[in-house]
Amino acid sequence: MTPDQIPLLLLFLFPLAYSPGPGNMFFAALGARFGVAASLPATLGYHAATLIVSFAIGAGITVALVPTSRSFTMIQTLGAVYLLWLAFKLYRSHSPQSLADAHPATALDGAILLLLNPKGYLIMTLLFTQFPGDTLPDTALVATLFTANNMIAFLLWTFAGQTLSLLFNSPAAAHRINTGFAICLSGVALWLLLS
Structure with a gap:
């Protein structure tokens, strides 16, 4: 890759x-x-x-994960189910019991989310069809730039979520925000299942 x-x-x-x-x-x-x-461990795990996965795709290691393969379909289905589970947990997070049990996502949670995210695999595959690494250092550079850019985007989304909750910090508003995000996650999960 040239500068x-x-x-x-x-x-x-x-x-x-x-x-x-x-x-x-x-x-x-x-x-x-x-x-x-509190979201940083999950962010670091995800990225x-x-x-690792983007470098593997760029190096041609994961050719089995083409969108028409059974492996990809399985990841897509598991990813959608995982998102529905997260949406359900988020929706229920307003109950007194769930508030007592609540804890931020871990680095492992972040890594699992990436591994079950078929959109991520599609983007990484598309990335390396447009910007193939001619050498392993080129592939590593593309994977690193992709990861850094993605991390910035996720931090901005995390900050936007935090800002939204600070603007609307009553319990009723928090419940509406959690319900809204639960609906969004459910919508993304359904889109994954139907696409």
Whole structure:
């Protein structure tokens, strides 16, 4: 990859990273519920997995995960079910018992979200069809830029969720925000199942 291709790569990634998707909705909800600082372990877990998986895709290791394969369909279904489970937990997070039991997502939760995110695999595959790494260092550079750009997008979504919860900080408003994010996550899950 030449230096003049980096701006093109970032321009290519902008709508993919910043548009609503499973990861963005999850981190916005996490930010609304726990704040940016408490969301950092999940962010780091998600993006450590992103770096590893995107490098593997760029190096051609995961050719079995083409969108028409059974492996991809299984990941898509598991990812949708996982998002529905997260949406249910978020919706119920207003109950007194759930408030007592609540804890921020962990690095493992973040990594699982990436591994069960078929949109992520599609984006990574598309990324390397447009910006193939001719060498392993090139592939590592593309994977690193992709991961860093994605992390910035997720932090912005997390911050937006936190800001939303600060603006509307009554219990009733928190319940409406959680319900709204639960509906968004459910919508993304249904989109995954139907696409």
